[in-house]
Amino acid sequence: MSEQTQEHFDLVVRAERAVVTGGAEPEPAAVGIRDGRVAALLTGSAVAEADEWTGREEVRLGPDEVLVPGFVDNHVHVNEPGRTEWEGFATATRAAALGGVTTIIDMPLNSIPPTVDVDALRVKQEAADGQCFVDVGFWGGAVPGHVGDLAALHEAGVFGFKCFLIDSGVPEFPPLEPEEFAEQLAEVARLGALMIVHAEDPGDIAAAPDCHGGRYADFLASRPRRSEERAIGQLLDGVRATGARAHLLHLADGDAVPALQEARAEGLPLTVETCPHYLTFTAEQIADGHTEFKCCPPIREADSRDALWAALADGTIDIVASDHSPSEPSLKQLESGDFGTAWGGISGLQVAVPAVWTGAAGRGHTLGDLVRWMSTRPAELAGLGSKGEIAVGKDADLVAFAPDETWVVEPEQLRHKHRLTPYAGLELRGAVRSTWLRGVPVGERPAGRFLRRTT
Incomplete structure (x- = not known):
């Protein structure tokens, strides 16, 4: 008997099917966990060598479950402090855990103060301390x-810097004009940091028809596709000029994909994100007055959704993140259904993974693809060296996922502070059965930690 087979662990998890890293296909696995990290891992035919492993606790997944690494959501608006009535660390991170997300990175705006200096970062961390059910990192603001x-x-450990090229929707987080964007992008390059960009062009939107009232078509016309394309062009020019690493947030416009493919072929240090709502819904499906669907950039037509799925398949789009941006329901103008005045943000953190899996499975993608888009690549992008895969030395963030279970989203199931969501009533495929954070089941007591960039 080898030394490895005699090992004793805090927890042993055995699964007939496991995805240990993004892109891999499910295979048998045995995971030995000690002190919150993966201490031993056997896969495939080698799992028989783990028969003699013992653990203080042992879990064997059911035949309909697949063990996957905890998901990493790089785009979450928690809004605390300052707008905690919209969301908060306790509710957001509890919802994340129930959705299989074991790490979130909080956006620097919608909280007051916004995270634009170290003092503001400390204020936010103090507000979050002791409330987090999953691990939490922070973006800075540019x-x-x-x-x-x-x-x-950067020295304080933020994962990069977010900027807007258009009005952000909150006055305390103004956009960067072209000269300011170039200056800040140059500083990001000097630091070896990452700039993440909300790319819509204010000139194109100012020239578009104003949106008043409940017609979704009017809202869509007020945020035209060319506004994304022109702003993406500005971003690409800035990356060429400075060499800065940049990440394009929440791509909605399928017509922008060719320019991004050219940028990749050129070798620009650019990564791209889209969101579950752009992969799930289409403009043609959205009824007038249903402002729970309002977000910026907007959910576009079916041809854009198809182009985004194709870009995920060929690697032009790197990751999928929720862009969870809730508000109080009153700000959604539900009574009037006015898209012009309603807050623009989608609430979907808890359902993001099954929503993407539903679309992915229907298009022939694998669980390995899902893990790559929503765990492995997000962790790599953010510099989270201990997250994103099941591997020796990594944090034991694990999820038991039932990929074939179907269920209907009922608002009372959700643990966001407010349960208004466009996903209500939608049948999804894939259910999170259990979530472990560093080898411990996520329970009633917050055990999340603050994270710093490690690479």
């Missing part, structure tokens, strides 16, 4: 007048 704060925030 706003006018704060280029001098980027270095200190």
Whole structure:
């Protein structure tokens, strides 16, 4: 008997099917966990060598379950402090865990103060302390007048810097004008950091028809596709000029994909994200007055959705993130159904993984693809060296996922602070049965930690 077979662990998890990293196909696995990390891993035919492993606790997944690494959501608006009535760390992270997400990275805006300097970062961390059910990292903000704060925030461990090229929707987080964007992008390049960009062009949107009232078609016309394409062009020019690493947030426009493919062929240091709502819904499906679907950029027509799926398949799009951006229901203008005045944000953190899996499975993608898009690549993008795969030395963030179970989203199932969501009533495929954070089942007591960039 080898030394490995005699090992004793805090927890042993055995699964007939497991996806240990993004892109891999399910195979048998045995995972030995000690002190919150994966201490031993056997897969395929080698799992027989783990028959003699013992653990203080042992779990064997059911035949309909697949063991996958905890999912990483790089795009979550928690809004605390300052707008905690919209969402908060306790509710957002509890919802994340129930959806199989074991790591979130919080956006720097919608909270007050926004995370644009180290003092504001400390205020946010104090607000979050002791409330988090999953691990939490933080993005910094790149706003006018704060280029001098980027270095200190980078040193403090933020995962990069978010900027808007258009009005953000909240006054305390203004957009960058072209000259300011170039200046801050150059500083990001100097630091070896990452700039993440909301890319819509204000000039194109100013020239588009205003949106008033409940017609979704009017809202869509007010945020035209060319606004994304022109802003993406500005982003690509800035990356060429500075060499900065950049990440394009929430791509909605399928017509922008060819330019991004060309940028990849050119070798630009650019990554791309889309969101579950752009992969799930289409403009043709959205009824007038249903402002729970409003987001910016908007959910576009079916041809864009098809192009986004194709871009995921060929690697032009790297990751899928929720862009969970809830508000109080009153801000959604449900009574009037006015898309012009309703808050623009989708609530979907808890259902993001099954929503993407539903579309992916229907298009012939594998669980390995899902893990790559929503765990492995997001962890790599953010520099989270201990997350994103089941491997020796990594955090034992694990999910028991039933890929063939179907269920209907009922608002009372959701643990977001507010349960208004466009996913209500939708039948999804894939259910999260159990979630472990560093080898411990996520339960009633918050056990999440604050994360720093490690690479």
